[in-house]
Amino acid sequence: MTSQQRSITQSKDALLKSYQKRLKDDVGSILANFTEIVKLAKVEEDTQVARATQTEQEHHEMSVRAANIVRAGESLLKLVSDLKQFLILNDFLSVNDAITHNTNLFHMMMEDCDNKLMAIRDDMAAFLYEVEEDYYTCPFK
Helix, strand or coil, X not given: CCHHHHHHHHHHHHHHHHHHHHHHHHHHHHHHHHHHHHXXXXXXXXXXXXXXXXXXXXXXXXXXXXXXHHHXXXXXHHHHHHHHXXXXXXXXXXXXXXXXXXXXXXXXXXXXXXXXXXXXXXXXXXXXXXXXXXXXXXXXX
């Protein structure tokens, strides 16, 4: 294996590891923020802060955590898009298989068209022979 191939393989591995890290981070962020939102839903009776103030603070914290969940979800969508792009650009085996399949299909279509054209040519030659024979044997020339 050449050094260029090794570096390409290493860069692919590094990219896949970064995808895995992004996935774990984003899912962990969603889980942690959701857990904290559920904890905030619990009503505490004994507090030193006024009820309205605590409600506003919890509302703000829930809004921030919900925004964090949305950000992590968007990041996961971007990750899916990146994975699709990576697969499309780096899956040479399936691309080559598709090209080979299409090439074989088009060769079969070409042979079929050639055979049909040959049959049409033979039919036309036979009809032309009959017409020429009728023309040259016709007494009305």
